[in-house]
Amino acid sequence: MDQFIGEPDYWNKGIGTRFMNIVLEYLTTERNAKAVILDPHQNNPRAVRMYEKVGFVYEGEFRRHLFAHGEYKSLKWYSILKDEYQRRYAK
Numbered sequence: 001m002d003q004f005i006g007e008p009d010y011w012n013k014g015i016g017t018r019f020m021n022i023v024l025e026y027l028t029t030e031r032n033a034k035a036v037i038l039d040p041h042q043n044n045p046r047a048v049r050m051y052e053k054v055g056f057v058y059e060g061e062f063r064r065h066l067f068a069h070g071e072y073k074s075l076k077w078y079s080i081l082k083d084e085y086q087r088r089y090a091k
Contacts, residue, residue: 037079
């Protein structure tokens with residue numbers, strides 16, 4: 001079963017983008033993370049678009065890496081470096 005944050009009535013309002021910026025701000029300042037890496041669900045292109053909008057960069061893919069629901073699925077990796085985030089969202 002796929003899990004999504006919120007309901008369709010709340011999509012396309014920038015809520016996910018604002019939330020991701022709050023998370024990135026916390027991770028890069030309070031936790032001093034040098035990079036944030038994620039592997040979005042391949043069946044959620046809306047999330048991928050939001051990650052790219054925030055500044056995540058596609059790194060690559062582990063093809064047929066994960067077996068789930070009776071089939072092998074690829075994992076696509078995205079990352080943003082601390083200095084990339086800070087340059088993009090300098091206050």
